[in-house]
Amino acid sequence: MAAAAVGVLGLLWSWLWSERFWLPQNVSWADLEGPGDGYGYPRARHTLSAFPLAVVVFSVRLLFERFIAKPCALNVGIDDSGPCHVKPNAILEKVFLSVTKYPDEKRLKGLSKQLDWDVRKIQCWFRHRRNQDKPPTLTKFCESMWRFTFYLCIFCYGIRFLWLSPWFWDTRQCWHSYPYQPLSRELYHYYIMELAFYWSLMFSQFIDIKRKDFLIMFVHHLATIGLITFSYINNMVRVGTLVMCLHDSSDFFLELANYAKYQILNTTLFESWEMIGPYPSWWLFNGLLLILQVLHVIWSYLIARIAFKALIRGKTQTLYPPLFPHLPPFLYAWWELDSFIFCMCLRMIAVM
Numbered sequence: 001m002a003a004a005a006v007g008v009l010g011l012l013w014s015w016l017w018s019e020r021f022w023l024p025q026n027v028s029w030a031d032l033e034g035p036g037d038g039y040g041y042p043r044a045r046h047t048l049s050a051f052p053l054a055v056v057v058f059s060v061r062l063l064f065e066r067f068i069a070k071p072c073a074l075n076v077g078i079d080d081s082g083p084c085h086v087k088p089n090a091i092l093e094k095v096f097l098s099v100t101k102y103p104d105e106k107r108l109k110g111l112s113k114q115l116d117w118d119v120r121k122i123q124c125w126f127r128h129r130r131n132q133d134k135p136p137t138l139t140k141f142c143e144s145m146w147r148f149t150f151y152l153c154i155f156c157y158g159i160r161f162l163w164l165s166p167w168f169w170d171t172r173q174c175w176h177s178y179p180y181q182p183l184s185r186e187l188y189h190y191y192i193m194e195l196a197f198y199w200s201l202m203f204s205q206f207i208d209i210k211r212k213d214f215l216i217m218f219v220h221h222l223a224t225i226g227l228i229t230f231s232y233i234n235n236m237v238r239v240g241t242l243v244m245c246l247h248d249s250s251d252f253f254l255e256l257a258n259y260a261k262y263q264i265l266n267t268t269l270f271e272s273w274e275m276i277g278p279y280p281s282w283w284l285f286n287g288l289l290l291i292l293q294v295l296h297v298i299w300s301y302l303i304a305r306i307a308f309k310a311l312i313r314g315k316t317q318t319l320y321p322p323l324f325p326h327l328p329p330f331l332y333a334w335w336e337l338d339s340f341i342f343c344m345c346l347r348m349i350a351v352m
Contacts, residue, residue, distance in 0.1 A: 041182065174267055231285055
């Protein structure tokens with residue numbers, strides 16, 4: 001029995017690390033055992049170091065949000081108190097949870113007769129009850145400030161060495177001599193740090209503010225982790241660094257990202273096909289990249305719809321008027337958007 005189990009595990013292991021899946025034709029894992037330069041060639045075991053680093057990243061995040069982001073939020077006037085809790089009412093609570101959060105006029109009149117309350121009072125109760133479920137602005141601010149800070153720092157680190165890399169200026173260099181492209185120290189640190197960050201997001205999303213796009217975000221993190229891990233294992237790190245850099249930089253260089261996104265998909269789909277040809281893990285890499293594109297298209301639609309509704313309904317000057325009293329009204333509408341979705345609006349074009 002033990003020998004059979006070992007045999008099954010051996011078959012599973014050989015299938016999982018099949019050279020014909022991960023590597024181009026006529027290339028074997030033994031070919032990538034040489035020292036190369038710097039850190040040699042990527043190894044699958046390198047990605048394991050991302051897990052303890054993810055714990056460190058999450059710990060740094062907690063300290064950052066408590067001792068840096070929160071004081072900053074309080075200094076600019078963001079209230080630390082959460083939404084006011086409404087007076088409990090069993091009938092209204094049942095309607096709110098089981099029927100509708102936005103009762104129409106007919107239902108309001110029925111509830112008014114049943115409770116002997118004024119219609120306006122019932123409307124006010126439902127409005128406050130809806131606001132009660134919304135996450136505090138302070139919490140959203142701290143989460144967004146952490147992500148903004150990380151993306152800024154990791155972008156500065158990445159652009160520092162990518163600027164001097166030939167594939168940053170000519171995407172065809174991503175595939176020259178592939179997969180015999182030695183791994184430098186900068187590439188290793190860049191990849192492992194990005195992987196650790198997304199692993200920390202994958203786990204923290206279950207304790208962070210629950211958002212309407214939770215499932216989409218879960219798929220996004222899963223696809224991103226898969227993309228980073230698989231592109232590292234089969235040494236597609238050059239084009240991987242371009243994708244990550246654009247993804248991180250789009251908060252700061254929207255026009256650059258908007259221009260370069262077409263180059264990235266062009267090089268991963270067409271230039272790589274021309275220079276090295278497709279193979280199984282090539283399909284996996286591009287499939288994950290296209291999944292991210294689809295998710296970002298969905299986000300762009302959601303953001304546009306939210307922004308349109310905010311502008312049409314005139315929901316302005318309610319969240320941050322004390323901060324910027326002279327801003328045009330349409331800018332206040334943007335501040336009204338969910339802070340995380342607002343950040344995604346700036347980042348959504350990076351992988352499209």
